[in-house]
Amino acid sequence: MGTRDQLIDSTRELLWERGYVGTSPKAIQQRAGAGQGSMYHHFAGKKELALAAVRRSADALLAAADEQFRGPGTAVDRITAYLRREREVLKGCPIGRLTQDPDIVADPVLRAPVDETLTRLRARLTEVLDEGRAAGELPGTTDTAALAATIVAVLQGGYVxxxxxxxxxxxxxxxxxxxxLLAAR
Amino acid sequence: MGTRDQLIDSTRELLWERGYVGTSPKAIQQRAGAGQGSMYHHFAGKKELALAAVRRSADALLAAADEQFRGPGTAVDRITAYLRREREVLKGCPIGRLTQDPDIVADPVLRAPVDETLTRLRARLTEVLDEGRAAGELPGTTDTAALAATIVAVLQGGYVxxxxxxxxxxxxxxxxxxxxLLAAR
DNA sequence: GTCTATAAGATGATAGAC
DNA sequence: GTCTATCATCTTATAGAC
Known part of the structure; x- marks a missing residue:
């Protein structure tokens, strides 16, 4: 793995552990085993590096979720598998936690991948719920988009x-x- | 209101907006209209001031929640009123957001009031759900503690x-x- | 590409005058 | 109680040698 990748992965870890405001370029460099010059050669600054890191974490999150959603079983089975999947609960969500970072939320460029990730996650979950509704697992009156928001919120709030x-x-x-609640329907 | 109270309230606002790591003593002083000497006269430092601020916000949160829980109507009515209460949604939860602050979570003294607040909130909600179960609004098999956790998580995750x-x-x-989901039971 | 040197400003606090 | 220095350290880079 190249230095550039090391820098991105170290940033991913630090953003997860300490957030954007709590992460300094120096800390990134130390964890990556790279010097200042090296970091500023590969990236214009903290913001650009964070953007690359957030995008990579976002891709990983959506891929991991899709693995459960494409699995076997009914819609409710797959959602159960997703929610019960082994997680490092105390670390929280690497994407969701960024919503508490003032410098991320205030900057449209930094907020965009966070927004897109959670929006896509809800959309994908809505599709699964639509399948379940079509299959008669859920009442025909079910607001699947709202239920998808509820399920993602339970995850994010559960971490909190x-x-x-x-x-x-x-x-x-x-x-x-x-x-x-879902099983009782 | 005295200078000491101004300092606490300014800290409450800044912790809500920017978190612990993102809030500097200088920013607190400026918002409170107080000098350095004044702040360090009233408080030993940032940590002690944050502790006072978090405790005050925690009391306010629990009092506001209890207002809905003690209101009129069935258990489900009161929970609905609590969830639908007017909130500054984009600001998020002043207590829940602190769980994303590494320096808060890592310090038992600073984490304690956060933990206690959310634990009490769940406990209070469990009581309301127990009333609803006793009244036949919810099935006798309902795990009220789990459902209380779900409801608080929906709030916290909804903010995210x-x-x-x-x-x-x-x-x-x-x-x-x-x-x-709750209404369908 | 990576290194070291340098720097303006912020951070979190202390010291001592008033 | 509040004010103005003062301070060591951290932050987020930039400059230029290698």
Whole structure:
């Protein structure tokens, strides 16, 4: 792996751990084992590097989700698999957490990949729910787009609860709760 | 209002807007209209001031929630009122957002009030759901603690989706989705 | 491509006058 | 109580040698 890739991956890690405001170029360089000159040779600055890192994390997130959505079973089975998938709950979501970063949300260029990722995730989930509704798993009156937003919100909010408690249990409870509601339909 | 209170309230605003890592003592002083000496006279430093600010915001959050929970109507009515309450959605949750702050989560003293607030909120919501279950609004098999976690997660995650989109609609969708599930029981 | 040197400004606090 | 220095360190680069 080249230095450029090392820099991007180190930035991905640090953005996940500390956010944009909490991540300095120096910290990125140290983790990547690269000098200042090297970093500024490959990237114009912190913002451009962060953009490359966020895009790569976004692609990884959508690919991982799609793996569950394309899996076997009914629509509800696949959503259950997605929600129950093994996760590093206490680390939170590498994309969702960026919504709490003032410099990301304030900058249209930096916010764009975050917005696009969560919008696409909801859209993909809506498709799966549409399949389930067509198959009679869900009532014909189900607002699948709203339900998709609910499911993604449970994930994102579950991370918040788990990080507050410094324990994964609240996340698991939140997931169990929404799955119970879904199963009762 | 005294200088000390001004400092706390300015810190509350800045923690909400920019988080702990993104908030400097200087910014606090400027917003409060106080000098350095004044701030360090009233508080030992940034951490102590943040602690006072977080505690005050936590009290406000729990009081606001309880206002809805003690309101009129069935359990589901009151939960609906709580979720549909007017909120500054794009600002997010002043307490929940702190879970994305590495220096808050890493410090037991700073994390404690965040943990306690969300834990109490879930506990209070569990009580309301227990009433609803006892009244026959919810099935006797309902795991009220899990459902409470789900509802709080929908709120916290709804904020994440809204901030990513820079629009309140995803929040409203997420809330609608969980209320539809709840109503169908 | 990578390195070291340099720098203007911010950060988080301390010291001491008033 | 509040003010104005002062300070060591960090931040986010730029410059130029190698």
């Amino acid at each position: 609860l788990a990080r507050a408690a410094n324990a994964p249990e609240p996340f698991d409870q939140a997931v169990s709760g929404v799955l119970a | 989706l809204a901030r990513a989109a820079n629009a309140p609609e995803p929040f409203d969708q997420a809330v609608s989705g969980v209320l539809a």
